[in-house]
Amino acid sequence: MSDSRGRLNRDQVLRAAVALADANGLESLTMRKLGVELGIEAMSLYNHVANKVDLLDGMIDCVFAEIELPAGEADWKTAARRRAISAREVLSRHRWATALMESRTSPGPKTLRHHDAVLGLLRGAGFSIEMAAHAYSLMDSYIYGFALQETSLPFDSGESTTKAAQAIMARFAAGEYPNLTELATQHVMRPGYDYGDEFEYGLDLILDGLERAVSTG
């Protein structure tokens, strides 16, 4: 499937794996299918990755590499804003990635460079070390959490109506969840509604709060 002739390298393997996970979901990414995609046997992949965990680690690092680094020109707030929006966009493009970050305990070089650049932005803007830690934890928690919620959103992904789903619907009909019903009917189901639009509201609230904390601290 890969059109480039010649020997394979790790990067091509990782890129193909990312593409496969994007297309069919992470659970359908197997060594054999990835081999087929690259025109080689599954076992040959082990010339480029140590094992599947290493493959997943590499994929995460690929994803981080796509996030726009803070340029450092503008003021910290707009730079942080752009970085956050880019991060969300990337995580939304690779829906499998956010949940995968869990067990990944060994970050790759691109990931570390990204973290370092963001910290550098904050420190350069005059944040104390402690305040930079606060800000980073807050911003990234929000970004990852939002991305995580976005992936789990579709209320029922078109699958057949299971017995459990029917039971839930019955509870809805019985008025057991009045506030959810209200939110769904009067807000979510409006034409043009897009949960992704929520992102910038929360982001700006957080950035404003940080700005206030920095100026008064």
Added chain:
Amino acid sequence: MSDSRGRLNRDQVLRAAVALADANGLESLTMRKLGVELGIEAMSLYNHVANKVDLLDGMIDCVFAEIELPAGEADWKTAARRRAISAREVLSRHRWATALMESRTSPGPKTLRHHDAVLGLLRGAGFSIEMAAHAYSLMDSYIYGFALQETSLPFDSGESTTKAAQAIMARFAAGEYPNLTELATQHVMRPGYDYGDEFEYGLDLILDGLERAVSTG
């Protein structure tokens, strides 16, 4: 292993699965091991859960049931604060849960009741529907994201030093990540440092921001 005599039911299966995932991690939760834990064969589990996905869905619902519901007595801010802290504590107790929420597209009854109660708290405090949606998205994104970061924290979980880890350490030594190094040496490695303490800083910043938005909106 289960000491209760008599027939099994779904709840006991779910509880045992949660305990097993807590103890050994989600990846070691298999139908066979769960069967052993309950004193039955793997296939007998299918009398209580439809399949493994259903099992995982049920486990998530169990976790949500542990989160303290807003009592409704106090003002919205302290109620929301308590709920958020309880949620983080629960997710930290069940480290496998946050990442699992990804593909779980069909929330269980306990989960829905939880969401409904939080929305009810906000609406009861005078939040408009739109503002309640903002607030909920923001709070939960932060909670889940923080929990997600917490699980992936241990910089190296004591495993053998792989070649990749060595390469990373070499980059550290070469001063390639000055800001990360600074943060690590002057902040994180201080005695008594606990990343979990960051949670309340961000939470309060968010709640203050919401309060401001509500009073001026």
Added chain:
DNA sequence: TCAACCTCCCTTACAACGTAAGCTTACGTT
């Protein structure tokens, strides 16, 4: 009363997975 029928457990079996082990091939150096 007795036969039909659940419910909950069992055993057997299978395809798909990650990957250990070992072999072959092709290329860059010398």
Added chain:
DNA sequence: AACGTAAGCTTACGTTGTAAGGGAGGTTGA
């Protein structure tokens, strides 16, 4: 030409989720 190494291949194994079917005990309807 000789050789080391990198990158492919084949075979094989243990583990996974679960399809298929059987059997024991309790419940129910005629």
